[in-house]
Amino acid sequence: MQKDVVKSTARRLFAFAMVVLLLSQVAMSVIAWAYFENNLLPEMDRKAATVGHLTRGQLQTALDLGIPFDQLAGTQEYFNDILKENPDIGYLAVSAPDGRVLYHSGIDARALEQNIAGVAATVAQRSARDIAKVETTSITADLGGGVSDYSNVAQPVTHQGETVGVLHVGVDEQFIRKRIDDIVFDIGIVLVTSLLIAFELLLFVSTLGLIGPMRLMTTLLGDLSKGRFGHTATAGATADFSRITAALNARVEQVNAAYRRVAQALESLPAASRARFDGDFGETMGGVRQRFGLAADGVAAQLRAVNLVDVRLLTFLFMSGEFLSRPFFPLYVKGVMEPIPGVSDALLMGLPITVFMLMHVLMTPFAARLIGTSGTRRAYIIGAAVSAAGLLGTGFAVSLYDLILWRMLSGAGYAIMFMACQAYVVANTAPENRAQGIAMFVSGLMAAEVCAPAVGGILADRIGFNLVFVLGALIAAGSAFLAARQLQADVPSTAGGAKRSGSVTAATKDLLRNPRFAATVLFAAVPAKLLLTGFLFFLAPVYLTELGATQSEIGRYLMTYGIANVLLASLFARWVDGRGFHVGAVFVGGTITGLALLLGMAWSDPRIVLVGIIVMGIAHALSISAQLALVSGVSRKEIAVHGDATVLAVFRLIERFGSAAGPFVMGLFVTAWGTGAAMAAGGALGMISIAAFILVFVMTRTRPSAGVNDTPAPVGGAST
Numbered sequence: 001m002q003k004d005v006v007k008s009t010a011r012r013l014f015a016f017a018m019v020v021l022l023l024s025q026v027a028m029s030v031i032a033w034a035y036f037e038n039n040l041l042p043e044m045d046r047k048a049a050t051v052g053h054l055t056r057g058q059l060q061t062a063l064d065l066g067i068p069f070d071q072l073a074g075t076q077e078y079f080n081d082i083l084k085e086n087p088d089i090g091y092l093a094v095s096a097p098d099g100r101v102l103y104h105s106g107i108d109a110r111a112l113e114q115n116i117a118g119v120a121a122t123v124a125q126r127s128a129r130d131i132a133k134v135e136t137t138s139i140t141a142d143l144g145g146g147v148s149d150y151s152n153v154a155q156p157v158t159h160q161g162e163t164v165g166v167l168h169v170g171v172d173e174q175f176i177r178k179r180i181d182d183i184v185f186d187i188g189i190v191l192v193t194s195l196l197i198a199f200e201l202l203l204f205v206s207t208l209g210l211i212g213p214m215r216l217m218t219t220l221l222g223d224l225s226k227g228r229f230g231h232t233a234t235a236g237a238t239a240d241f242s243r244i245t246a247a248l249n250a251r252v253e254q255v256n257a258a259y260r261r262v263a264q265a266l267e268s269l270p271a272a273s274r275a276r277f278d279g280d281f282g283e284t285m286g287g288v289r290q291r292f293g294l295a296a297d298g299v300a301a302q303l304r305a306v307n308l309v310d311v312r313l314l315t316f317l318f319m320s321g322e323f324l325s326r327p328f329f330p331l332y333v334k335g336v337m338e339p340i341p342g343v344s345d346a347l348l349m350g351l352p353i354t355v356f357m358l359m360h361v362l363m364t365p366f367a368a369r370l371i372g373t374s375g376t377r378r379a380y381i382i383g384a385a386v387s388a389a390g391l392l393g394t395g396f397a398v399s400l401y402d403l404i405l406w407r408m409l410s411g412a413g414y415a416i417m418f419m420a421c422q423a424y425v426v427a428n429t430a431p432e433n434r435a436q437g438i439a440m441f442v443s444g445l446m447a448a449e450v451c452a453p454a455v456g457g458i459l460a461d462r463i464g465f466n467l468v469f470v471l472g473a474l475i476a477a478g479s480a481f482l483a484a485r486q487l488q489a490d491v492p493s494t495a496g497g498a499k500r501s502g503s504v505t506a507a508t509k510d511l512l513r514n515p516r517f518a519a520t521v522l523f524a525a526v527p528a529k530l531l532l533t534g535f536l537f538f539l540a541p542v543y544l545t546e547l548g549a550t551q552s553e554i555g556r557y558l559m560t561y562g563i564a565n566v567l568l569a570s571l572f573a574r575w576v577d578g579r580g581f582h583v584g585a586v587f588v589g590g591t592i593t594g595l596a597l598l599l600g601m602a603w604s605d606p607r608i609v610l611v612g613i614i615v616m617g618i619a620h621a622l623s624i625s626a627q628l629a630l631v632s633g634v635s636r637k638e639i640a641v642h643g644d645a646t647v648l649a650v651f652r653l654i655e656r657f658g659s660a661a662g663p664f665v666m667g668l669f670v671t672a673w674g675t676g677a678a679m680a681a682g683g684a685l686g687m688i689s690i691a692a693f694i695l696v697f698v699m700t701r702t703r704p705s706a707g708v709n710d711t712p713a714p715v716g717g718a719s720t
Contacts, residue, residue: 013206021198029191036183044088044176048153048169051089055082056155056167059094063159070102079105088179090150090172094157094165102165116152116168149173186458186552189559193451200316200447207309213245220248256294308440310486311424314479315444318384318417321391321475322410323452324459324468327554329353330542332465337400346670348400350538350663352407357533357660359411360418361653367419376427377487380420384480387413388473395469413476424487439570446569449562457555507642508650516634519696521651524586525627526658527689528620531593531682534662536561536616539682540609543675547606557610564617573625582630583697589623590690597686600679612679 055078062072079092083106091106099116101109150170157165216233232249325332330349337348371379390410397403425441459468511517536558544554576585596615599608628648632639635647665685669678 017202017206018195018199021202022195025191025194029187032187033184036180044171045151045153047086048089048151048171049155051082051086052153052155052167052169055079055092055169056157059157059165059167060159063157063164069157069159069164072103075103076105079103088171088175089169090175091168091170093168093170095168096165097163107170112168116154116166182550182552185556189454189458189552189556193455196447196451200313200444204309204313217245217248220245220252224248224251308425308428311421312440312444314380314483314487315421315441316448317479317482318387318476319445319448320452320455321472321479322387322414323448324456324472324475325391325394325465326453326537327457327541327558328460328465328468328551330538331545333400333403335465336397336403344667344671346542347664347667349542350534350667351400352404353533353537353663354660355404356407356411356414357656357662359408360415361656361660363412363415364419364653364656367416368423370416371420371423376420376424377483379416380424380483380487381480383413383416383418383420384476384483385413386410387417388476388480389413391469391473391476395466395473446562446566450559450566453558453562454552454555457551457553457558460551460555503642504646504650504653507638507646508654510638510641511635511647511650514635514638515696515700517631517638517651519693520586520627520630520634521654523689523693523696524590524623525651525655526661527686528590528593528623528627529655529658530662530665531597531616531686532620532662533659534664534666535597535679535682536613538663539666539670539675539678540613542670543600543679544606544609546675547604547609549606553606557606557613560610560614561617561620564614565621568618568621569625572622576622576626577629582626582633583694585626586623586630587690587694589619589626590686590693593619594683594686594690597683598680600676600683604676609679 058078059072059075063069075094082092083089089106091104091112093101093104093107093109093112093116095101095113095116099113101113101116104112149172151173153169153171155167155169156163157167220233232252233245330353333349333352334345337345339345340348367379367383370382374382387410390406390408390413393406394403394410397406421441422438425438456468456472459471511521540558541554544557549557572585576582593616596612596619599611602608628651631647631651632644639647666678666682669681672678673681
């Protein structure tokens, strides 16, 4: 009852704070959107006027040198260079006063002549006093690239006091509207990510400063109300909680001290005298101790809150630092590397991702031993520090070779941190609430999956790739600093299974002899991870860049994977567990992923890539947690022999080889057939694999498989 009061109070306060944050963020977003919409087009017109002044100055310099106005060689090439450097400028043209186009770039001359004759005449007839003014008009026409809206900024070109021509600078208003749309999307992304970040920080602060102390206090008050004085509580995070807790602790210690004084007085009696009290008095002292929950030595045990929200925030921070570079990492590799004869660029671009994932696999056993000897707190700090160093080095890499070394370092740190967080959850939860603890950890990871790619894409467009890596390193280092302050020191690590872990090698042999386990891991789990890293981490950024998407757009596209997971994973997990639909969920998830990626063969469009990303997010929300429950169900015999922790470790180990192979396999597909066909080839691979999976289950349907839903799957589908 007391815990319910704490929970309901905390929820109301938390909801109120989030509503206030939401309203303030929405208001700021609307104001920012209105400001950009009202000011961007006039600002672009001013830029066009500036470009016009500079260009007109070059033309007039040529005229002053005696070059005839109709013989300005190289003018079109000069205009082409200006347009390349200014994508917001739709065209440049010089017309005679009567509207005939003499020089142009970016347009069809005849189409422009039909729209500027009046403007040219107006500008040409101005007096000397008004010669510096510009004439801005709107044009809606097909000027060579389809019908579009242009803002035409016209300025006179003069020679010896006479207007000899008119310079036209056209601002493509469709380009401006697209920029406004991009800004609106960026504002929306900032709104969503800022709310998620605020949620994580508010959850951490409220748990640390309010919910945790309140729970300890209510537990202590509950004991005292029952006349039990066996526990004290740690001091609260605020002065008020500390003062109240200290007063309650003092009362507990007074009672225990009184009991201790009586017990010590009895012990100090001579043996002959003490013998007379050992009977009834001794029984009375024992009864008092049991009735009031007193410690045998008279020293009350201390209640200490273990807040898994710590590890949730740490996971969110670390993963955010690592995921910031996801929208542009293959392109960054392309900019750093030098071509290697006989090896395609696609393979080289995917190589650092493969190395990173491979280090995650190979470092996992070392990470487990490090946690066993150093504790989760120290292991997390080591992992975060190593990863921060790797991210910083990645940002300043000068060749593919040192980039690979830095990514190896980041992969090692990532593996240590990931294992440390899992071990911390296992060490601080009981079997009955372990699923909730894992859900807390996965929630932090998925929040980073939503926030970081979108923010990284926006930042990459504005500050460059290198500084994004520096920011990621700072975030990872900050998580190490926070872990040093918040995580309990030297928490013992356990395997997390009911059975003692057995030999991984022996378990692997036994499990791979089980056709249903082999089908689940080789034909469902490995292809799912292969397509995740191959498509989402590697191919999607490369393909979207080829299709003209900006880094901000790529980040927005990639974040939809995390959004689908966050919104649907818990819902799907409950639905699948309730119906025992684990085999069907894995099959449906693999099938719809394959079908979505096959669309890459039919259309070369960024929206098709977006569909593939969203469908993959939905499919993984449906199938990843079902895979874990399915493994527990089809491997009951092996679990009885080797333990559930060992069986899960074998499953994860084999699965992660798919993660490592993904970029390499997709690189081969790109080399052979190109990016669009590579996306479709990935879909075909997924379809063939999932067909083999279901075929094995159909062929072995007489094999007992009851219990696939006995073990609930963790909430969420982590992408690592």
